Amino acid sequence: MGSWASEDTERDGGQAVGERRRGGRRPGAVLAEADGLRAAAGAVVADHRGAVEQVRAAYLGLRDRLVADELGAIPTARLRDVTEGRLRVGALEAAGLGTVRQVAEASRYTLQLIPGVGAQTAAQALAAAGQIARAVEQTVAVRLDVDRQDPLGTALVVALQRLVAAGPDARRARETAERVQAELEPLVVAAQPARGVLRGLFAGRERRARAQAAVERLEKVLAGFGAQDVPVLLAQASVDLLRPPVEAVEAWTDFELRSADYYGVLGGIVEEAGTELAAAEGFLPEELSDRVRAEPLDDTHCRVSLRGYQAFGARFVLARKRVIIGDEMGLGKTIQAIAVLAHLRARGSTHFLVVCPASVLINWTREVESRSTLRAYRVHGQEREAALAEWLREGGVAVVTFDGLRRLEPAEVAEAVTVGMVVVDEAHFVKNRAAQRSRAVAAWVERVERVLFLTGTPMENRVEEFRSLVQYLQPELVPEVRPDSAAAGPVAFRKAVAPAYLRRNQQDVLTELPEVVHVDEWEEFSPADLAAYRSAVAAGNFPAMRRAGYADPADSAKLRRLLEIVGEAAESGLKVVVFSFFRDVLAAVREALERRPFGPVDGSLGAARRQEVVDAFSAVSGHAVLLCQIQAGGVGLNIQAASVVILCEPQVKPTLEEQAVARSRRMGQVRRVRVHRLLAADSVDQRMLDLLRAKGRLFDDYARRSEVAESTPEAVDVSERSLAELIVEEEQLRLAARADETAEDGGPAQDGASSADGHPSASARR
Structure with missing residues (x-):
């Protein structure tokens, strides 16, 4: 017998003499590890396949509904075109079947009950309707509409969320799991005689030799997988793929934040309908x-x-x-x-x-x-x-x-x-x-x-x-x-x-491109803007902090980026609307633009005059720029001519931004809207985004825990004044800490953000 079989048959005090193979572990231990890794790999493959099938089923449900909607808008008379005029549709129309959808959803028996429709006509009608349906399937674009959020769209978003949350590692884990299965399966089969003494006894010398070689190979393969952290990858993937589905509102919110990731995952699962291969290439x-x-x-x-x-x-x-x-x-x-x-x-x-x-x-x-x-x-x-x-x-x-x-x-x-x-x-x-x-x-x-x-x-x-x-x-x-x-x-x-x-x-x-694509444009303060920002922080002047990025228009990083975005839009003949909370910021933008912009639309204009300005802006053929104070331009106006929106600074109330962008999202907009939000790194802009994105956590920290906050999500909010005070205080402390670090390193202290006793200034505490 081979070494492992003979060793296991020798007994000394009830213990196997061959606890380990020469130069390696016991065959049983190696096979047990291989079995465990195979099981983990099989679970990942099955779980990923299940998640993918869930997405595919939800996609097909939504696609079929969209196809049905399209067919419902196609008159029955179009069936004649498919049959080159051979199909007589008069009887179908007389029976109330006015659309291709109605014909496609009817049975042959139902059609034959219509006077003047025989078996051949019914078969021709169904075949023609099916041909049109297949053509629509090839062209219909599945769009997830955050404004509609119907059950079919929600089912797809929730199904996608699991794979999006798991990230690309889930797909890589599945591919790795398939490789694990492919490599381990034949080795485990060959090593079966090594599982026990009896198997070894009845295997024969040649099979025992092959089994021993398979065990040795298995040990090396398992060591390689371990070095690559494959067990960890598979375990994490299982955790990610087995998470329970999130609530619909959470899935839709996540979709709004990173819709590109959702469509990216969807495109990897189903063929992207409506996208011509030649154009995509x-x-x-x-x-x-x-x-x-x-x-x-x-x-x-x-x-x-x-x-x-x-x-x-x-x-x-x-x-x-x-x-x-x-x-x-x-x-x-x-x-x-x-x-x-x-x-x-x-x-x-x-x-x-x-x-x-x-x-x-x-x-x-x-x-x-x-x-x-x-x-x-x-x-x-x-x-x-x-x-x-x-x-x-x-x-x-x-x-x-x-x-x-x-x-x-x-x-x-x-x-x-x-x-x-x-x-x-x-x-x-x-x-x-x-x-x-x-x-x-x-x-x-x-x-x-x-x-x-x-x-x-x-x-x-x-x-x-x-x-x-x-x-x-x-x-x-x-x-x-x-x-x-x-x-x-x-x-x-x-x-x-x-x-x-x-x-x-x-x-x-991008046939499914969401109606709004948000882009955060991060810039660094110029020296002059940074000095203005520090001065505003020291004074506890929240509005001045928010518009410090435009303190020196001649050297403003935000303004430079704004001009680049406008220039790119001009190259493509797109209209742009620029929003800011502050009139002096809009004045700086107006001064910097070479072509005279429309507006600004602000509180000084009456409603009729505002609409006149917007109408004149919309009537321009090609590129134009409209300036709007966000409080005035964000409500009551239709600016669907604009497909590029620039927000000069983040707003304290997210609804202000949403209302402003909605002015360009209304019916009649023929282009997707791209929203650029100009932000200064390490500033009030970053603090505002961090806090507003975690409103619930902020409320908990600032207003203490309460049953109302925990049981009523819509009550989790912070007043504009409270938010401003909190941000001012945080920025004063942050800049003071930075100044202290600089001073400890031997550099000049430039705090200017705290009073002489080192505490936040009185304006921040008010």
């Missing part, structure tokens, strides 16, 4: 599309589920190496870039560089760290050198401005590390190759194998600008791009420049 030539789709994409380091078109975009970048992604604003160019960086990190690259305007520097660092496991470093400002040194030492994504790039020598960096990829956001900023920023970008592009340019500006009508950008990436393509290249239209242009350019439009790929 930017009308690339078929041969190139096939190569791109075959490109592997490792999302191990991603924390977000990619939509189909986003995954294609990431694969395009990986396949072509040096390209421009020119997707329309709002399609997730940043997420696609991060997906590429995450893939390269999984394949061994460690250092990456992102170049962007200063106005989106914070957004990039936040997106990288929230959407991936990569670390982001802001190589900018006073901490520039420290951030650069840490990036070089630890790896990750260095985010630098165009001006900052000029001080980052590629040759010096190349001596220390290999940069796996350079991403240039708002790449049209370097269209002038003679500019200093352009020369800095060119120096880096020449040294790095993989380069991605991002721009939301459509290149089809900017051929010379496009030629300039392609010159950086694929100069051999420039002769193919002639001044008249755009004359044949955007699709022909994209096919001609396909090796270097990918662009998709919202209407082509």
